[in-house]
Amino acid sequence: MISLRRTPLSEPLSKSRALQVLVIGAGSIGRRHAANLAALGAHVEVTDPVPARAAAIASTTPRRFDLDDLGDPDAIVIASPTQFHALHLRAALATGARILVEKPLALPDDDLDGLVAAGQGRVMVGYNLRLHEPLVRLVDSIEQGRAGEVVAARLWFGSWLPDWRPRVDYRDTYSARRDLGGGVLLDAIHELDEAVWLWGHDLEVIGAFVDRVGPLEIDVEDTVHAILRTATGVPIDVALDYLSRRYRRGVEVVGAEATIRYDWSTTDLTIESAGGVECCNIDTPIAESYEREADRFVQFVIDGTPPPVDATEGAESVRLAARILHAGAHRTKSDR
Structure with a gap:
């Protein structure tokens, strides 16, 4: 812990x-x-x-x-x-x-x-x-076996890019520019790191969609959907975008005994099992992490x-991003 x-x-x-x-x-x-x-x-x-x-x-x-x-x-x-x-x-x-x-x-x-x-x-x-209290508690619950055998999981992030930094033209930010390493896949790489944190380095990419589909004036992808598979065969659904008008983010792990979920929009950590629903509101400010x-x-x-x-662990989320890009045959509207 x-x-x-x-x-x-x-x-x-x-x-x-x-x-x-x-x-x-x-x-x-x-x-x-x-x-x-x-x-x-x-x-x-x-x-x-x-x-x-x-x-x-x-x-x-x-x-x-x-x-x-x-x-x-x-x-x-x-x-x-x-x-x-x-x-x-x-x-x-x-x-x-x-x-x-x-x-x-x-x-x-x-x-x-x-x-x-x-x-x-x-x-x-x-x-x-990795130091944010609700996610630490979610990971602890899974490692303690509260979910039972894990059978599926999903991670999601979405937010309207122009709202991220309201005082700055979003088109000038690194998020919007390929030459600065932008794009939602790397910008929201925390979600990939959460997958590495929970399931290790052996994550296979079964399929992916990586593209620019929305109206934003950017030259990078604004949408990513990927299906991963752990070494034990557990499917993980990852969805990331710059287009959602309301901030949405979360992680959900489905197990044989319970489903454990943290939803950033409600700040609720929920454990749903045959015995009922446990819900704990954890609104720890992100600044504390x-x-x-x-x-x-x-x-x-x-x-x-x-x-x-460390560097070894930190490289794994980047390698996972590379596999998603490859699986998605990455292109944007500007490439067509």
Whole structure:
């Protein structure tokens, strides 16, 4: 079972100085990581190709963007667009720092094997939902046998892309752009990581549909439907989209003894069995999972405590995405 106990910043590497952290990327996720690590007492520098963005983050120090000179930090956070994860990770690995890479680890066509080999013992991948209380409790219930023998499962995510960042033109975001590694398959890769978390690395893709079918002005897929099969033959249905007008997300596991479901729209964790229905409302703010992630990263940096997702585990969701793309004979309207 994963502990959700919050811990203060552990003893710094020395009592004379704070943990030195460099954040690469000053977008929304970079700002979040910088703020959480600064709140834990770390000294945080931020670097970004647009200097003004780095300079605008409170409680941090801007640094000139130069991948050949990242300084000598204890830790590096890679919070750049997905397209640049592999490049920035290689630059970070050239330092002596331990590294947090925002999900996904890299693109499907990057050298995943090489990144995993180079990152052994030094890389944590930012799948904060592995520390989100309702999902931890769902996984615990399944591992404790509450569902009985699992016979089917489904994972779903849908949200209207223009509503994600209302103050920004969605067409300019990395989500909408192929050249920045966008598309709902990688954007919603948390759902693939949940499948890896629950059923391991041996997930076969039986079939998939990956395409752009809606009215959004984007050059990436807005819809994914995939059927997976576990090593024991359990079918898993995955549905992801940028088109649902109301936010929808969840995971459901059907077992011989019970069906266990977490629905993000209601924040209800439900266990339905012959004996009745147990329902527990868990509305833990998602921000807490990022705070726990910061705690776990600090522990990893200071004493090597294994992270929730290391490079080996983090590569599996990307490999699964690659198999889905292949099965879906990926194309978009702009390719036709």
